[in-house]
Amino acid sequence: MSTAPGAPSGRPPTPDVSVVVAVHNTMPYLTRCLSSLVEQTIGQRRMEVIVVDDGSTDGSAEEIERFAALHPGLFTTLQQANSGGPAAPSNRGLERARGRYVFFLGADDHLSPEALERMVTMADNCRSDVLLCKMVPIGERTVPTGVFSRTAPVIRLVGDGLPWALSNTKLFRRSLIEEHGIRYDESMPAFSDQPFVLEACVRASRISVLADKPHYFAVRRADSGNITFRTDPRVRLRCAERLFEATCRHFAPGPLRDAFHKRHFHVELFQLFGADFPALPEAARESVCTGAARLIGAHGDGVLERLDPRRRRTLELAWRGDVPALLADIAHDPLRTPPPPRVGRFPAVRRLMTTVLG
Structure with missing residues (x-):
């Protein structure tokens, strides 16, 4: 484990925002990610960046150290053996965070220059416990849209699109996270951010949205190496079970639970x-x-009857256990037909990142 040099004299003892970046083999996207943090208009005196390298083998660790050396006092860098998912490095980063707010940034993604400054300002003005900023996709990535239809000082758990926006790419009041001991489930290789975000939103007094312009750029890698896209369906099933457990833990049967289950x-x-x-x-x-x-x-x-016909048909076949019909259903769906093999820029990295089943 290594830590960047100490803070320069005059730096406030408590940053306004801590940015946590969990990294595993994300070159060359990591360079743009970290550059976008250096460029933040909030200024390096009001922020800290905690970058946790989860056993990278593609040069990400060296790139992290390069940025830490160029910007002493801004970056805290941690290294650990590969944990198999983003939950453990996110927790390690959260443990080191000192800011009034904490923001989680995907190592593939990047921010607009004024993102953190505008988010902190709005959260302070609105007394927000959780704040979402408008996301836009890069490449074939998909992002929620409904929740970003307008800037709003307060939104509801259900009715304003929040159930469709459960990624952790949000600004959280850190005192709320610490008061309730909210952490990522490290046994979940995929989807571990969703129970974290759900509990934070349930505990929050106010959830706000900053949506007047894009501030978060969500990147789909050319090699589809993002964790959600490369995790085996058997692992995703086990993680999906945890998602239903989380909603049942926080909501009694009824419309709120059904909205998240949908x-x-x-x-x-x-x-x-x-x-x-x-x-x-x-x-x-x-x-x-x-x-x-x-x-x-x-x-x-x-819930099932409220899905669109395409999804309802597939899940009804699964409910009946009709695997042959499922295979036929997939084969006749152009959106699910396997694409032709494509040679990514980092085939060796793709092999290293393949999830190992337990």
Whole structure:
């Protein structure tokens, strides 16, 4: 573990915002990510950046140290063995954070220059516990849109698009996180940010949205190496089970719980039966189908019928355990037909990043 040089004289003892960046093999995108933090108009006296390298092997560690050397006092750098997902490095970064607010930035992504300054200003003015800034996609990445239809000093848990925007790319009041001991579930290789964000939003007195212009640029890597896109469906199923456990823990049966369950049916469960499902061994396909059927049976009442016909058809087939029909359904869906092989810029990195099943 290494730590960047100490803060320059005159730096406030408590930064306005701590930015946590969990990194694992994200070159060359990491350079743009860290550059966008150096360029922030909030100024380096009011912010700190905690970069946690989760066992990178592609030069990310060296790039982190280069930025730390160029900008002493701004970067705190931590190194650890690869943990298999973003939860552990995010927790390590959170443990080191000192700011009044904490913001989590994906190591593939980057911010507009004024993003942090405008978010902190709005959060202070609105007394926000959680604040979302407008996201836009780069490449084939998808981002929520409904929640960013307007700037709002306060939004509801349900009714303003929040269930569709559960990534951790938000500004959180750190005292709220610490008061309730909110942390990432390190047993979840994928989706670990969603229970974290859900609990923070449930505990928050006020959730705000800054949506007048794009501030967060979400990048889909050319090699589709983002953790969600490269995790095996069997692992995603186990993680999806935790998502339903979280909503049931925070909400009694009723409209609030159903709204978040609809999101999980629409996104996480449906994506189990994407282009990678037919390539699984037969026993694995049966296992994924059985697990999904269990979740649909437990939580689908009042939710399944509210899905669009395409997703409802797929999940009904999974509920019935009809794997042959599922395979036919995928084969006839152009949006789920496996694309032709493409040679990414970092094939060796892709192999290293393949999730190892337990």
